[in-house]
Amino acid sequence: MNIIETFNLCKYYKNKKALDNLNLEVPEGIIFGYLGPNGAGKTTTIRLLLNLAKPTNGYAIIMGENILKSKKYLSKIGFLPDVPNFYNYFTAKEYLAILAEILGVDKKRVDEVLELVDLKNEKKRIGTFSRGMKQRLGIAQTLLHDPKLLILDEPTSALDPQGRKEILDLIKSLKGSKTIFFSTHILSDVEKICDRVAIIKDGKLLLNEKVEELKKRYAKRMITIEVDNQDILWEKLKDKPWVINIAVHNKSLLLNIKDISMAQKEIPKIISENNLSLIHFEFLEPTIEDIFFEVIS
Numbered sequence: 507m508n509i510i511e512t513f514n515l516c517k518y519y520k521n522k523k524a525l526d527n528l529n530l531e532v533p534e535g536i537i538f539g540y541l542g543p544n545g546a547g548k549t550t551t552i553r554l555l556l557n558l559a560k561p562t563n564g565y566a567i568i569m570g571e572n573i574l575k576s577k578k579y580l581s582k583i584g585f586l587p588d589v590p591n592f593y594n595y596f597t598a599k600e601y602l603a604i605l606a607e608i609l610g611v612d613k614k615r616v617d618e619v620l621e622l623v624d625l626k627n628e629k630k631r632i633g634t635f636s637r638g639m640k641q642r643l644g645i646a647q648t649l650l651h652d653p654k655l656l657i658l659d660e661p662t663s664a665l666d667p668q669g670r671k672e673i674l675d676l677i678k679s680l681k682g683s684k685t686i687f688f689s690t691h692i693l694s695d696v697e698k699i700c701d702r703v704a705i706i707k708d709g710k711l712l713l714n715e716k717v718e719e720l721k722k723r724y725a726k727r728m729i730t731i732e733v734d735n736q737d738i739l740w741e742k743l744k745d746k747p748w749v750i751n752i753a754v755h756n757k758s759l760l761l762n763i764k765d766i767s768m769a770q771k772e773i774p775k776i777i778s779e780n781n782l783s784l785i786h787f788e789f790l791e792p793t794i795e796d797i798f799f800e801v802i803s
C-alpha cells in the first residue's frame with residue numbers, strides 16, 4: 507500500500523513552475539529518499555503534502571485521505587523542517603515536556619523518544635547543543651505523538667560526517683515502525699539508507715525507483731580498463747557511438763557505455779589491433795552518484 511501518492515501535483519509561482527505534474531508513490535514502511543539539487547522543488551513538495559501551501563493543480567492521497575478534502579491525516583505525520591527552531595533556554599527534556607502537554611501526549615513518551623535519539627541523559631540547555639544534537643532533538647519532537655509517517659526536510663545537510671552518520675543511523679533504526687520520507691541533496695545518504703529514491707529537478711520527477719533495481723538497471727554500464735598505453739586506447743575509443751564518456755582514473759580509463767554488447771565485442775578488437783596489453787578490465791557497480799549525474803544531465 508502507498509502511504510503517499512500524488513496525482514499531477516503542481517505548484518506555480520507567477521512564471522516559475524516550482525513543481526510540475528508530480529506523480530509520486532511512496533510505499534508504506536520504507537525509507538524514501540527525495541533527492542534533488544538546490545531549487546529542485548523538494549521543500550515545495552513537502553509544503554504541499556503538509557497542507558502548508560495549496561497546489562496550483564493536482565492532489566495527493568496520504569494515508570487514504572485526499573489532502574484537498576481533509577486535514578485529519580496531518581495528526582499522523584511527524585515533520586522536521588529544513589531549519590528547525592527551538593527554545594534555546596530549555597533542556598531537551600523540558601522542551602519536549604511542554605510540547606507533550608500541548609499535544610496531549612503522555613509525559614512518559616518524552617523519556618521514550620529522548621532515549622530513541624540518545625539524548626535521555628543530556629542535561630545541557632538546547633542553546634549549547636551541536637547541530638547534530640539539535641537535529642536529533644528535532645527528530646525526537648517529530649516522534650512524540652507516535653506518527654506513522656515522518657517527513658524530514660534535509661535532516662542531514664548542515665551536519666558534519668559524524669553528525670550525518672548519527673542521523674542516518676537513527677532514521678534507519680526507525681524503519682519498519684514508521685515510513686520515512688526525507689529530502690536531501692546528499693547522494694551518499696540515499697545510497698546508505700534508502701529503499702527507494704525519487705530524483706527531482708526543476709520541479710519535474712526524473713525517476714522513482716527502488717535503489718536496488720536502479721543499480722541493477724544501470725549496472726554493467728561502467729567499465730574500467732587498464733592497458734599498457736592508455737593514450738592510444740583513449741584515442742581509439744573517444745569517438746565510438748556506444749561510448750557516452752571516458753574519464754581517466756589513475757592508470758585506468760573509466761568508460762560510461764551506452765551499448766554493452768558493442769563494448770564487449772569492440773574493446774578486445776581495439777586492444778588487439780593496436781597491439782596493446784590488457785592489464786585490467788572490470789564492470790563496475792554504479793553508485794547513486796553516477797546514476798544521479800546521468801539522470802539529471
Ligand SMILES: Nc1ncnc2c1ncn2[C@@H]1O[C@H](COP(=O)(O)OP(=O)(O)OP(=O)(O)O)[C@@H](O)[C@H]1O
Nearest residue numbers: 519522524542543544545546547548549550551691
Ligand atoms: N514562495 C515562493 N515564491 C516564489 N518562488 C518560490 C517560492 N518557494 C519556492 N520557490 C521557487 O521554487 C523552486 C523550488 O524551491 P524549493 O524550495 O522547493 O527547492 P528545494 O528543492 O527545497 O531546494 P533547496 O535544496 O535549496 O532547499 C525554486 O526555484 C524556488 O526559488
Ligand SMILES: [Mg+2]
Nearest residue numbers: 548549550588
Ligand atoms: Mg528545500
